[in-house]
Amino acid sequence: xxxxxxxxxxxxxxxxxxxxxxxxxxxxxxxxxxxxxxxxxxxxxxxxxxxxxxxxxxxxxxxxxxxxxxxxxxxxxxxxxxxxxxxxxxxxxxxxxxxxxxxxxxxxxxxxxxxxxxxxxxxxxxxxxxxxxxxxxxxxxxxxxxxxxxxxxxxxxxxxxxxxxxxxxxxxxxxxxxxxxxxxxxxxxxxxxxxxxxxxxxxxxxxxxxxxxxxxxxxxxxxxxxxxxxxxxxxxxxxxxxxxxxxxxxxxxxxxxxxxxxxxxxxxxxxxxxxxxxxxxxxxxxxxxxxxxxxxxxxxxxxxxxxxxxxxxxxxxxxx
Ligand SMILES: Nc1ncnc2c1ncn2[C@@H]1O[C@H](COP(=O)(O)OP(=O)(O)OP(=O)(O)O)[C@@H](O)[C@H]1O
Ligand SMILES: [Mg+2]
Numbered sequence: 001x002x003x004x005x006x007x008x009x010x011x012x013x014x015x016x017x018x019x020x021x022x023x024x025x026x027x028x029x030x031x032x033x034x035x036x037x038x039x040x041x042x043x044x045x046x047x048x049x050x051x052x053x054x055x056x057x058x059x060x061x062x063x064x065x066x067x068x069x070x071x072x073x074x075x076x077x078x079x080x081x082x083x084x085x086x087x088x089x090x091x092x093x094x095x096x097x098x099x100x101x102x103x104x105x106x107x108x109x110x111x112x113x114x115x116x117x118x119x120x121x122x123x124x125x126x127x128x129x130x131x132x133x134x135x136x137x138x139x140x141x142x143x144x145x146x147x148x149x150x151x152x153x154x155x156x157x158x159x160x161x162x163x164x165x166x167x168x169x170x171x172x173x174x175x176x177x178x179x180x181x182x183x184x185x186x187x188x189x190x191x192x193x194x195x196x197x198x199x200x201x202x203x204x205x206x207x208x209x210x211x212x213x214x215x216x217x218x219x220x221x222x223x224x225x226x227x228x229x230x231x232x233x234x235x236x237x238x239x240x241x242x243x244x245x246x247x248x249x250x251x252x253x254x255x256x257x258x259x260x261x262x263x264x265x266x267x268x269x270x271x272x273x274x275x276x277x278x279x280x281x282x283x284x285x286x287x288x289x290x291x292x293x294x295x296x297x298x299x300x301x302x303x304x305x306x307x308x309x310x311x312x313x314x315x316x317x318x319x320x
Contacts, residue, residue, distance in 0.1 A: 012095075020088040023184055023216035024050040024073060029082035031068050031239075042068040044239040045082065052087075052183075055210040055217040057227045060236035066220040069236065070186050073218065074109055075102045087183050104135065108177035108185045108215075110170070112192035117173050120162040124153060127161055128175045137179070147175035150212070151205050167198035174205055178213070185209065187219045191226060199226055 002010065031043040042065045050056050058066050071077040072084060075091065084091045087106060094102065111117070118127050128144035137143070148157050151171040161169055170190060177185060187206065191199035203219075203226055210217045219230070227233045234241055292298070295318050297305050308315040 012093075020085065021051060022049050022085070023052045023054065023087055024048060024218070025083070025085040026069075026072075027083045029069075029072065029084055030080045031065070031072060031077070032080045042239055043072070043079075043082075046236070046240050048234060048241050050216060050218065052216055053210070053214050054232060055207060055230060056219070057230040057233045058218060058220045058236060059222070059224065059227050059233055062222075064236045065239040066236055067188055068239075070188050070218065070220055073184070074107045074186050075099045105180060106183050108180065108182035110173050110177045110185070110187040110190045112189035117176050118161050118169060121160060123158050123160055124148060124164065124168075124172050124175075125157040127172050128179065131176055132179050135180070143179065144175070147178050148172070150178065150209065151175045165198070166194045167201060170194065170198075170202055171205060174202075174209070178209065178215070181213075182215060185215045185217045187217070189220055189222065191221065191223060196225070199223065200229070203229060 026046055026048040029043050029046040029048075030041070033040040033042055046065070046069065048069075058069065060066050068077070072079050072091075073086060075094070079092060082092075086102075089102070089106075091099075091102070117131075119130065122130065125141070125144050125148060128147055129140045132140040132143065145154070145157065148154055148171075151174050153168065153171050153175070156164065156168060159168075161172065164172070170193075174187075174190075177187075185206075190206070191202050194202065206217050206219060209215055221227055295305075295316070297316075297318050306317040306319050308317070
């Protein structure tokens with residue numbers, strides 16, 4: 001006979017879990033950041049499904065909600081509405097304790113700026129061991145060496161971090177992110193601070209990990225050249241999945257979203273001339289940033305645009 005407390009815990013666990021072929025399922029996911037004066041709708045009804053063992057790139061312009069999505073997936077922040085299931089677990093029903101366990105056991109993170117994970121005066125192997133020590137993990141040295149080998153650094157285990165290149169440091173960060181054997185690896189602009197060649201090599205590490213360890217990998221990137229090398233690319237525009245780009249040509253990908261960092265490539269990007277935006281229930285809509293910039297209208301708390309209703313159309317002008 002279970003105690004009432006245990007029974008309740010079991011019921012809560014059952015409520016969280018559902019069998020699923022998907023590692024990630026977002027449906028109509030909404031995230032609203034509230035600050036003193038304004039509300040920012042960072043995700044406005046985003047849909048995304050990622051199968052277990054998939055490697056996916058998320059692309060989109062600055063401010064489109066990529067990091068917000070990753071933070072939701074990683075349990076670093078909570079969605080405002082919608083549904084979010086990771087490995088069959090419903091994150092919207094999570095308690096604080098569930099979140100803590102989830103972050104510890106299910107996800108690994110790699111950031112653009114790895115400073116928050118790494119200690120410059122420790123060696124590569126010491127850096128990988130450190131979080132394991134803090135988690136009370138056993139067989140740390142053995143595991144750290146195995147992970148450094150997995151990221152191609154077995155010849156640099158005793159090098160101090162500040163004596164390693166940016167790409168090598170990023171490999172150490174990837175090794176650390178794998179220390180808890182995560183089911184899902186989330187990487188936010190992991191190649192944002194390295195050159196093209198190093199960036200390709202790092203992508204190779206992610207692909208290798210995805211293939212050999214069966215980890216589901218989500219990589220956020222600005223770099224279309226890199227995205228081109230990933231089989232599944234999902235584009236976010238203004239907090240929604242605007243398109244799924246599967247093995248399209250570079251020119252096609254560029255056409256999907258104007259204004260991205262094209263890595264200096266000169267291929268002409270056609271402007272997206274028709275844009276659909278979603279109105280929320282209270283009638284608010286988010287106007288794409290590039291439209292506002294084109295009209296030189298700045299967002300913020302003060303009114304800076306005029307509206308006219310003419311022939312069933314609403315016109316927005318810069319306020320005179
Ligand atoms: N903590 C926060 N408080 C208020 N607004 C936020 C917060 N975090 C993000 N935002 C806003 O949410 C929107 C989405 O931001 P997010 O960081 O997810 O974009 P991004 O696609 O990662 O951009 P970038 O490519 O520049 O990293 C932006 O308008 C941003 O200003
Ligand atoms: Mg970001």
